[in-house]
Amino acid sequence: MGMIKGIAVTLIDNVETGKNPFGNPIYEDKEIVVNNVLVSPTSSDDIVNQLTLTGKKAIYTLAIPKKDTHDWENKKVRFFGKTWRTFGEPLEGIEELIPLDWNKKVTVEHYG
Numbered sequence: 001m002g003m004i005k006g007i008a009v010t011l012i013d014n015v016e017t018g019k020n021p022f023g024n025p026i027y028e029d030k031e032i033v034v035n036n037v038l039v040s041p042t043s044s045d046d047i048v049n050q051l052t053l054t055g056k057k058a059i060y061t062l063a064i065p066k067k068d069t070h071d072w073e074n075k076k077v078r079f080f081g082k083t084w085r086t087f088g089e090p091l092e093g094i095e096e097l098i099p100l101d102w103n104k105k106v107t108v109e110h111y112g
Contacts, residue, residue: 004100006036009062012076012083031078032070038063038102039079046107056087056109063102066095072106084108 011034014027042050042058050058064072072090076083090106 004038006038006063006065006102007079008033008035009037009039010034010078011070011072012078013071029076034064034068034070036065036101037079042107050088050107054087058087058107059110060084060108062086062106062108064090064104064106065101066098066103068104072104076111077108083111085111 011032012029013032015030016025017028018026020026040061040063042061046058046061050056062072062077072086073088075086077086078084086106086108088107090104092104095103
């Protein structure tokens with residue numbers, strides 16, 4: 001049996017790049033490649049629960065590596081040649097109590 005290994009996922013984050021003449025921040029999209037992310041189809045029960053609670057249809061669940069410190073809340077991500085949007089609060093477990101390389105999970109919906 002081989003080791004479990006994730007794929008590279010591109011996280012698209014808005015980064016402040018300056019201020020406009022009125023003093024308001026200017027944001028630009030920055031692409032960040034995060035390696036070793038597990039991607040799995042969301043279970044039917046979770047799809048129904050998310051649809052009922054949020055009105056959004058969860059398609060995939062991403063397992064994020066333990067050492068990752070990026071903000072995954074309401075962000076665009078790219079994998080499998082498509083763009084997706086994360087939604088809901090990322091769920092995080094206690095790093096020391098989880099035996100594998102992932103301790104955070106987030107759900108995504110199709111973005112278009």
